[in-house]
Amino acid sequence: MQFEILGPLRVTDAGPVKVSGQRRRILLVALLTHANSAVSNEELLDWLWPRCPPRSAQATLHVYISTLRRALEPYREPWQPAERLLTHPTGYLIKVADGELDVLRFERLLAAATPALDEGDAQRAYELASEALAWWRGPALADAAAVDAARGEITRLEELRLSAETVRVKALLALGRHRDVVPELTRLVAHYPLHEPFYVLLMIALSQCGRRADALAVFRRARTVLAREVQVAPGRDLRRTEAAILAGELD
Known part of the structure; x- marks a missing residue:
């Protein structure tokens, strides 16, 4: 079952x-x-x-x-x-046996993907993270989306989903697949407009594709969205990435 x-x-x-x-x-x-x-x-x-x-x-x-x-x-x-x-x-x-629940499969795959990336095995990290994300068919606990008691678990699972997406795109960047990852990161930035790490990764990918102007435009977009939606300035990683691009360190 x-x-x-x-x-x-x-x-x-x-x-x-x-x-x-x-x-x-x-x-x-x-x-x-x-x-x-x-x-x-x-x-x-x-x-x-x-x-x-x-x-x-x-x-x-x-x-x-x-x-x-x-x-x-x-x-x-x-x-x-x-x-x-x-x-x-x-x-x-x-009672749920091993392999019967998608959440447990997803968490197990993500738990293996993260150390694979840290250890430099980008190909394995990419494959594991992709397999983990394939279990997602929509919002977590969609049937209980309006239930207050479910919010903590929904938040936890969505954060794990972001982690899996991050591992996957970092693995692609490590494999030198910068052009492949740009559309993926563009989608993620649109879907998670307040998640700064995706802006950072998109800026890096664009810069390494030789698209410095587009990378800097992403920074300006992030700054505008963050100021409008949550009234904060770009974080340290975003600012450092912009500075590195301006200095030509990511070309």
Whole structure:
């Protein structure tokens, strides 16, 4: 069985597994963000009814759990104990085997890509980071995007995604593929306009392609965006990169 939450929830087991109903989908996402660890009833209720849970919330949670169990273990007899979605003294726990959850696959690949880049193996770093990013199909925990309880995990995963993107483009630069990385970095700058490291890398790539004027234009764009959106000046790395380009140190 495969569980995917780096995008809209998707469950497959020799074919799609239907998880119907928005709250049931949110419930499964909540459990998967704590895969192989118990999630308390109180926390699950906070995911499902963050502001004003109904009086029947606890009973409804039990119904949702039963529905999920039938979806995840359709051949289990009612008298047989659940093997996938377990009852815990404080709540519930979903068991996920190695390789069954996209988040765990992504994190494992990223954890291998980062030291590969640090150790000078740019090709391996590029391949690992690319494979890691291939697991993303959209915003993290898309089904729970409006759930306050999910925001911490969404932020954590998006930051890891930025790390993977950074490793990937740094690896391409280390491989001398400056022209290849310019369109990728242009896309990343447009998608993450407040993330200064992408501006820095784009400036470096353009400069090493012989496009000094374009690289300096990126600095001016970054300065304008940062001033307009968050009222700050370019950071040290951006300023140093501009100075290096003006001095001809990155050509």
